[in-house]
Amino acid sequence: MEIIKLKAHKVINPHINEYEEFEIDLEEIELGEIEEDKSLVRNITKTTKMLSELTDKNTIYYTKDIVRRPNFEVNGGIKYALERGARLKEAKVFNLCFRFLNSRFDGYNTTALMVRPRTSIEEWIILLPEDTKSTISVEKDIFHKQIEKLLLRGLLDSDFHNMVVEGYNLLTPNERCAQTLMHEYGHVLQWRMYDYLNIKGETEKEFIGKQYLWFLQSGYLENVSKRIPNFENLTPKQKVYYSKECLVEDYRINLNWKYFNDKIILPSKYAYRGDFANSKLMWEGLSIMEKMLKPAIEGQVSMRQLKRASSEKEVSLKVANHQLDLLENKQDWIPGTSNFSEKHILDDLESLGLNVKLEKDLYTTV
Numbered sequence: 001m002e003i004i005k006l007k008a009h010k011v012i013n014p015h016i017n018e019y020e021e022f023e024i025d026l027e028e029i030e031l032g033e034i035e036e037d038k039s040l041v042r043n044i045t046k047t048t049k050m051l052s053e054l055t056d057k058n059t060i061y062y063t064k065d066i067v068r069r070p071n072f073e074v075n076g077g078i079k080y081a082l083e084r085g086a087r088l089k090e091a092k093v094f095n096l097c098f099r100f101l102n103s104r105f106d107g108y109n110t111t112a113l114m115v116r117p118r119t120s121i122e123e124w125i126i127l128l129p130e131d132t133k134s135t136i137s138v139e140k141d142i143f144h145k146q147i148e149k150l151l152l153r154g155l156l157d158s159d160f161h162n163m164v165v166e167g168y169n170l171l172t173p174n175e176r177c178a179q180t181l182m183h184e185y186g187h188v189l190q191w192r193m194y195d196y197l198n199i200k201g202e203t204e205k206e207f208i209g210k211q212y213l214w215f216l217q218s219g220y221l222e223n224v225s226k227r228i229p230n231f232e233n234l235t236p237k238q239k240v241y242y243s244k245e246c247l248v249e250d251y252r253i254n255l256n257w258k259y260f261n262d263k264i265i266l267p268s269k270y271a272y273r274g275d276f277a278n279s280k281l282m283w284e285g286l287s288i289m290e291k292m293l294k295p296a297i298e299g300q301v302s303m304r305q306l307k308r309a310s311s312e313k314e315v316s317l318k319v320a321n322h323q324l325d326l327l328e329n330k331q332d333w334i335p336g337t338s339n340f341s342e343k344h345i346l347d348d349l350e351s352l353g354l355n356v357k358l359e360k361d362l363y364t365t366v
Contacts (some may be wrong), residue, residue, distance in 0.1 A: 031063075050124065060101045063099075073132060074177060077180070080094060092125070093181070094124060094127065096127065096128055099128055109129055121305075125184040132177060135176065136176055139317045141273065156276060157277055157279045167256075167266060170263065175301065187244075187335075189248075189293050191246060191312075195301065196296070196301040207350075212354075216345065220246075222338070225338040227342035232338070243345050246271045247266060249268035252291055269320045
């Protein structure tokens with residue numbers, strides 16, 4: 001077993017930048033065998049390459065009050081995600097015993113990362129330490145408060161509420177871990193579609209523009225605009241961010257729905273405010289998502305094609321909820337509705353340097 005020694009900064013108080021320097025030995029993490037599936041065992045965690053990709057000499061490591069996900073939780077989560085249809089055998093899964101932060105990756109404010117490393121054409125799913133039982137409790141509380149808020153306003157979709165409550169009954173640490181893994185595998189599929197559709201750019205602006213057009217032309221941008229508070233006030237970059245996150249959450253939800261026939265387990269952590277008011281928006285989103293990701297879901301677009309390094313991070317529901325609070329507090333918003341208009345779209349496209357024309361309600365580049 002290879003031992004990797006890194007100089008780290010132990011965070012004493014992150015609010016006042018108080019750190020203590022020390023050395024840590026990071027041993028290769030082994031998750032063990034999963035039901036005697038040797039091929040999957042070989043595909044889970046070889047740490048040296050992962051650490052050299054994610055960390056550098058300026059990385060800050062967080063070790064205080066860290067709860068590493070136990071092996072049984074991760075093993076069970078992988079098993080459940082595979083059963084639902086997320087092809088995790090095609091990716092590498094890492095279960096970290098520390099959190100970290102540097103100029104390229106935020107492994108401190110996130111629950112998981114999807115990474116396409118610079119040094120290979122692999123696809124990685126990085127699980128950050130998590131007290132999953134506590135996470136489940138916090139998430140239920142956040143959703144419950146939104147339910148009460150909508151109930152008082154007479155806006156709650158009661159059928160959807162009942163479905164969510166039924167899903168709570170299935171939540172265990174293994175199940176919650178599976179939801180994170182399915183979300184991250186959704187990002188794997190999203191990036192495979194970027195390869196397939198040649199969605200890339202020489203500049204960030206060009207890349208955002210191509211993503212924006214994909215979500216716009218698919219009809220998904222309009223769908224998300226009704227599920228996110230005051231969506232029209234976001235920048236094009238922010239609109240793309242929320243669209244990506246809603247897309248992979250809809251992928252996760254769809255896997256659960258098809259597996260259980262009538263349960264979604266957890267609502268979308270980004271779109272739940274609109275979905276709780278009008279669940280038709282979620283079903284519409286799931287339908288559009290399936291069309292957008294179909295070649296990747298069905299394996300027609302298999303594995304990573306381009307060497308472009310990239311990553312996506314999943315924030316906790318607590319962090320996402322705070323972001324949504326800020327959006328909703330900007331101005332009055334009726335959940336499940338949108339003021340996102342053609343003018344907003346044209347303004348966004350102009351700011352991205354894209355010339356478009358409107359033909360039968362379809363935007364096409366000139």
